[in-house]
Amino acid sequence: MDKFTISNLDLYYDDFHALKDVNLNLPPNEITAFIGPSGCGKSTLLKSLNRMNDLVEGCRITGKVLLDGEDIYGDMNVNHLRKRVGMVFQKPNPFPMSIYDNIAYGPRTHGIHSRAKLDDIVEKSLRDAAIWEEVKDRLKLSALGMSGGQQQRLCIARALAVEPEVLLMDEPTSALDPISTSKIEDLAIELKKDYTIIMVTHNMQQAARISDKTVFFLLGEVIEYGETEQVFSVPNNKKTEDYITGRFG
Ligand SMILES: Nc1ncnc2c1ncn2[C@@H]1O[C@H](COP(=O)(O)OP(=O)(O)OP(=O)(O)O)[C@@H](O)[C@H]1O
Numbered sequence: 001m002d003k004f005t006i007s008n009l010d011l012y013y014d015d016f017h018a019l020k021d022v023n024l025n026l027p028p029n030e031i032t033a034f035i036g037p038s039g040c041g042k043s044t045l046l047k048s049l050n051r052m053n054d055l056v057e058g059c060r061i062t063g064k065v066l067l068d069g070e071d072i073y074g075d076m077n078v079n080h081l082r083k084r085v086g087m088v089f090q091k092p093n094p095f096p097m098s099i100y101d102n103i104a105y106g107p108r109t110h111g112i113h114s115r116a117k118l119d120d121i122v123e124k125s126l127r128d129a130a131i132w133e134e135v136k137d138r139l140k141l142s143a144l145g146m147s148g149g150q151q152q153r154l155c156i157a158r159a160l161a162v163e164p165e166v167l168l169m170d171e172p173t174s175a176l177d178p179i180s181t182s183k184i185e186d187l188a189i190e191l192k193k194d195y196t197i198i199m200v201t202h203n204m205q206q207a208a209r210i211s212d213k214t215v216f217f218l219l220g221e222v223i224e225y226g227e228t229e230q231v232f233s234v235p236n237n238k239k240t241e242d243y244i245t246g247r248f249g
Pocket residue numbers: 013016018036037038039040041042043044045056
């Protein structure tokens with residue numbers, strides 16, 4: 001079964017029609033890349049998948065988003081939804097506290113207080129985010145003292161600590177140098193064994209390198225959706241071809 005089934009999704013910011021009749025089935029354990037020029041609605045759709053748009057005044061949504069067949073805009077508890085569907089943002093945003101507490105924060109809010117249990121979660125999450133070796137001797141130090149690339153992997157570890165099923169990543173490497181970027185890309189490929197990953201990226205090479213499926217958006221509409229290899233080698237739509245070959249956008 002698909003992880004997300006999006007049907008007839010329309011989204012408005014007041015009078016502005018930001019997403020137009022979006023229909024997509026996103027499979028589990030794959031990386032799906034959202035690409036398209038600035039302002040075409042990639043982040044808006046990403047945020048619709050864990051209801052981050054609920055916080056935006058004037059935002060109105062019609063249509064359906066199913067997670068494992070369950071309507072996320074129905075009577076699903078939003079906190080539970082966000083536990084299942086975690087998010088990593090463009091700019092690393094560690095909390096101003098220790099590395100350990102950044103990771104333990106989520107599990108604590110979900111009622112886990114046993115020291116031994118938290119120790120296990122912190123180690124496992126940092127290992128899964130490929131940053132344990134770099135920070136294991138400084139867990140008590142502030143997360144703000146880490147490099148940008150380390151902070152982003154910490155934020156991924158923080159997202160993993162509550163055992164989500166899906167990771168939404170909004171341009172997770174745009175603020176990072178090439179080495180950190182490559183670490184996050186390798187990590188995403190590793191993580192898809194256990195998670196479903198949906199990533200907004202402006203980097204065409206990145207989408208081509210790591211994603212299984214690609215969705216190309218233009219002005220709030222899905223123009224093309226398919227296997228990444230096909231979308232990048234023989235796009236069905238002329239507009240997709242123009243965009244990925246850099247003729248516009
Ligand atoms: N909170 C908001 N209120 C009003 N309009 C918004 C809001 N957020 C986004 N928009 C508008 O909706 C459209 C889609 O924005 P969105 O951020 O989803 O685009 P994007 O494809 O992710 O762009 P970028 O690549 O620049 O991040 C844009 O025209 C934007 O101005």
